[in-house]
Amino acid sequence: MEKSEKFGYKQAGVDIEAGAKAVELMKKEVKSTFRPEVLTEIGGFGGLFSFDKDKYKEPVLVSGTDGVGTKLKIAQIMDKHDTVGIDLVAMCVDDIVVSGAEPLFFLDYIAIGKLIPEKVARIVAGVASGCRMAGCALLGGETAEHPGVMPPNDYDLAGFCVGVVEKSKIIDGSKIKEGDIILGLASSGLHSNGYSLVRKLFLEKGNYSLEESVPGLDCALGEELLKPTKIYASSILKITKLFSIKGIAHITGGGITENIPRVLPEGCDAKIDLSSWSIPPIFKLIQKEADIDKEEMFKTFNMGIGMAVTVSPKEVDSVEELLSKEGERVFKIGEVVLGRREVAYV
Numbered sequence: 001m002e003k004s005e006k007f008g009y010k011q012a013g014v015d016i017e018a019g020a021k022a023v024e025l026m027k028k029e030v031k032s033t034f035r036p037e038v039l040t041e042i043g044g045f046g047g048l049f050s051f052d053k054d055k056y057k058e059p060v061l062v063s064g065t066d067g068v069g070t071k072l073k074i075a076q077i078m079d080k081h082d083t084v085g086i087d088l089v090a091m092c093v094d095d096i097v098v099s100g101a102e103p104l105f106f107l108d109y110i111a112i113g114k115l116i117p118e119k120v121a122r123i124v125a126g127v128a129s130g131c132r133m134a135g136c137a138l139l140g141g142e143t144a145e146h147p148g149v150m151p152p153n154d155y156d157l158a159g160f161c162v163g164v165v166e167k168s169k170i171i172d173g174s175k176i177k178e179g180d181i182i183l184g185l186a187s188s189g190l191h192s193n194g195y196s197l198v199r200k201l202f203l204e205k206g207n208y209s210l211e212e213s214v215p216g217l218d219c220a221l222g223e224e225l226l227k228p229t230k231i232y233a234s235s236i237l238k239i240t241k242l243f244s245i246k247g248i249a250h251i252t253g254g255g256i257t258e259n260i261p262r263v264l265p266e267g268c269d270a271k272i273d274l275s276s277w278s279i280p281p282i283f284k285l286i287q288k289e290a291d292i293d294k295e296e297m298f299k300t301f302n303m304g305i306g307m308a309v310t311v312s313p314k315e316v317d318s319v320e321e322l323l324s325k326e327g328e329r330v331f332k333i334g335e336v337v338l339g340r341r342e343v344a345y346v
Helices: 016-031 071-078 084-097 117-134 195-204 221-225 233-242 255-263 281-290 294-300 316-325
Strands: 059-067 102-112 137-145 155-166 181-186 247-250 268-272 305-311 330-338 343-345
Touching (some): 016 117, 016 137, 071 155, 071 221, 084 102, 084 117, 084 155, 084 233, 102 233, 117 137, 117 155, 117 233, 181 316, 195 221, 195 281, 233 316, 247 255, 255 305, 281 294, 305 316, 305 330
Parallel strands (some): 102 137, 268 343
Antiparallel strands (some): 181 305, 181 330, 247 305, 268 330
8 A cells, every 4th residue: 555645834835934933033133122021031931021100100002003014015025024014013103192101012913824033033133133122022923924814925014012101191182272383304205104105106107126226316226215114213202291282183094184183182184385395206106107297195194204393382393303313304384274184285
């Protein structure tokens, strides 16, 4: 009788040894993010994080989850995987700091067609880098190999962040009123939104190569598209500790048009002065290639503004000065006027 072929998990496409090697390769990067509150080592079933009960009278936990989206396709085409982890952290952390919350810890999830330890280690190195920028611990994560479900070179990223803010210091926009000033903090580029349109323009139409230099850009097109999303946590937390910040909007999916109204109270509009900052060349290139109007651009992309901070007129100069000292490029982009929780461009 013919002997049957041995058929184990590895033959099914899941390499447990590769997973163990990936964990070993990423340990140093992960450990570099640990805060004093971290109580566990890498590799446990759950991450433990102690809470400083003396630091807050009424602590409120703030959580956020997100992914990188189709920007990952650019990384996969270019075989460059060390920046998308920063994007992942930024998309989560920038969402929770707008409440005034200090990011405490972060968890990541990587789904991948074929687990190549060195590739996973590069991805996680980016996540760790983002966590160091944000001041939060990379407390844990999961790498799942999905043979037969995803192509071997394909992967997806998701993340989850938890922060804390004193209840009395939550920033929710409720104190915003007519006459308040809106400061815009410059973005680092496209961040992680609008890439379905970007891929269609630059990859499917075939008019451009990711390796080519494009007039107006300071680097090759692919490098521009992979510039990591800016992490604003450090700067934002500094101004929230020293000033009465009234509202903060993360300019993410939906652009300026959809995101600033999320923090406006009833009866208020944001009047945005389009001459107050220069729109970066990548957005002008996209608008030209896509042949779409300005209204659509401002509802899809950040257009050079990654955060919008609303402050009272008496504090605006001091807030702007501190943000500039922290390395942010800051613009007075508008003011709050009476209205219906909308953005008006002038």
